[in-house]
Amino acid sequence: MSKDKSVVAMFAVDAAPRIKPSNYPEPFASRMQGREKRQLGDVFGLTNFGVNLTRLPPNSVSALRHEHSKQDEFIYILQGHPTLHTNEGRTQLSPGMCAGFKAGNGNAHNLVNETSDEVFYLEIGDRVAGDEGTYPDDDLMATQVQGTWKFTHKDGTPY
């Protein structure tokens, strides 16, 4: 959604969902099926960080399990009980819970909705240049080239 200068405030659920469901190449993009992101920061023209309202229907995931080299991330659970997967294992979350992922700490993470109810959460990430994404469970690596993510196999060959 492009910036609308006339918006002072809005209900987050009224923001339009992102049109492109995933930036991953296949076969990973299809694994994101059902996930829906509303890019709230963009509505207000923010550029230093992004804030998404993300909806995970049952059996969907937030992302491949990953960590960033430079981007800090933070999540706050609004509704439902997703499971946080990290290097340390599984942690069931509830509304009002939060977690943060410091760039470069090596702890890869994602959220999985293993319940039969919807999950809604806020996710925040900054936009430091030169970020890289690491995916311990998948043959994928991501590098930022002029603000756009480029995905390759771990040996550098393209998808």
Next chain:
Amino acid sequence: MSKDKSVVAMFAVDAAPRIKPSNYPEPFASRMQGREKRQLGDVFGLTNFGVNLTRLPPNSVSALRHEHSKQDEFIYILQGHPTLHTNEGRTQLSPGMCAGFKAGNGNAHNLVNETSDEVFYLEIGDRVAGDEGTYPDDDLMATQVQGTWKFTHKDGTPY
């Protein structure tokens, strides 16, 4: 609160409130009475941006009405009905509503709890160097010197 590497996730309300209620000099610090900030990003060692869970009891305010030269800000209302004051006037907010404040756009803002119920909201701001704060309603200006806010009168004389 300092970083605790053992925390994977937590209930936001379980974070300890910030000890120093306000960084403003008097007479402005006293106007922040009642406001309570839980610095959630710090719990997880985040440094690129901050995330606070802020509680506003009745008749309290989020901050002096202000704008930042470099820091983007975003708020998400969790509970209660604060009034957002901007250059454009007053907007009553409700749970599930959000607003963003793009750095340098000249639109000064704060939240005022004009109700008889508590307000809880998330506030997010990045930490771009060289930020300045402008306060259209008060004889105050703020400049960041090596990560610490320095407050003066608008003519530059110290408080």
